[in-house]
Amino acid sequence: MSQDSGPSALRDALFEHEIFTAGALQLPHVHVNAIGQHEATWDFTQTELEEELARMRSLRWIDCNSIGYWYATEIGQIAREQRWQAPGRRHPALGDARSTVEDLILALLHSEAAEPSELLTGTLRLPERVLAVYLAHIDPALREQAVDALLAADLVARGPDMDNPGESALFSTREGDKAYARAVVPRLGLCPPATLLSRDHVEGLPFHELGLESLAAENLAFRWEEAQRCMRACAWLASAVLYGSMLELLLGDWLSRDEARARSARRAPKHPQTGIVPPLWEMVSREVDRRRRRVRPARQRHRKVRSGPSR
Structure with a gap:
């Protein structure tokens, strides 16, 4: 692979674009203006972007079609991946020589690189060609041997890649899911949902x-980290609850710093009879009671529907 000598900050900003995602080979094609709209590139001028794109093209990392739309080559995707593995943007097991190729392939099949399969419901799909990007440091013959071993053990299945006609993909299996959760995760030192x-x-x-x-600061840090894990696992409700609890903790602390001013706030909820701002615990209790009164009739209606009409 060609060695680069371009500005690292600008190059890293361009590497953030989706065209460098493994599996996006020659897709999508994007205009230079669209690349410049990516937030990571906002600190650079259009001229700087175009000059860096030209340098990356000379390295054969990207190419441009006849109408001026850019796309990343496999060499460019490998360059981005190797760059990202260096500063800790990937789990260290990915580049650890002690990790077996079979474990790495199973782990990739259960990572962000895979997508739910439309061909086999309930399974994950990993285009086989992305192995050449994520595992570029491993000999292709060893990658093939590892895939064959996984297929023979029924830990993965092979089928057509519907998104890339003429190419194949690896699909998760029940045995492979069990092996990943019970053996691969602890061997690689992963911490799900990461x-x-x-x-x-x-x-x-x-x-x-x-x-x-x-x-309190340590508690906020813990909740933030836990919320980030929930976000990566697509557990949206859990993450929203955690973010809300952080706001509640901060709000309570800030209001208590100047209680007199907080109680005199015009928009603070006041007791309808006394006109006094109640303490936070009382407002929470009143809201809980109000919701309980709304839930009980709904439950009664639900029971009637389930039991059917009385005879």
Whole structure:
């Protein structure tokens, strides 16, 4: 592969674009203006972007069609992947020589690189050609041997890749799911819902700079990290609850710093009879009671529907 000498910050910004995603070979094609609209590139001028694209083209990392639309080559996708594995944007097991090829393939099949299969409901699909990108550091013959071993053990299945006609994909199986969860995850040191392609660490936020007590700041940091795990696992409701609990903790702390001013706020909810702003615990209790009163009639109607009309 060609060696680069271009500006690393600008190149990293371009690597953020989806054209460098493994499996997106020659797809999608994007205009340079669309690349410049990507948030990661906002700190650079259009001229700088075009010059860097030209340098990357000279390295055969990207190419441009006859109407000026760019796409990444497999060489470019490998370059991006190798760059991302270096600073901890991938789990270290991906580049660890002690990781077996079979384990890595199973882990990729259960990572963000795979998608739910439309051909086999309930399974995951991984285009086989992405193995050449994520596992470029492994000899192709060894990759083929590992795939054959997984197929023979019924840990994966092979079928047509419906999104890429003429190409094949690997599909998850029941035995493969069990092997991944019970054996591969502990062997590679993964911590679900994080996968092989997750960042090595979650970037924290400076909660200690909010003026909170140390215990409260640590609690916020824990909730933030847990919410990030829920987001990666597509557990949207759980993540929303955690984010809401963080706001509740912050709001309570900030209001308590100047209680007199908080109670005099015009928009603070006040007791309908006394006109006094009640303490937070009382507002929460009243809201819980109000919701319970709404839930009980609904439950009674539900029971009547399930039991059917009385005779």
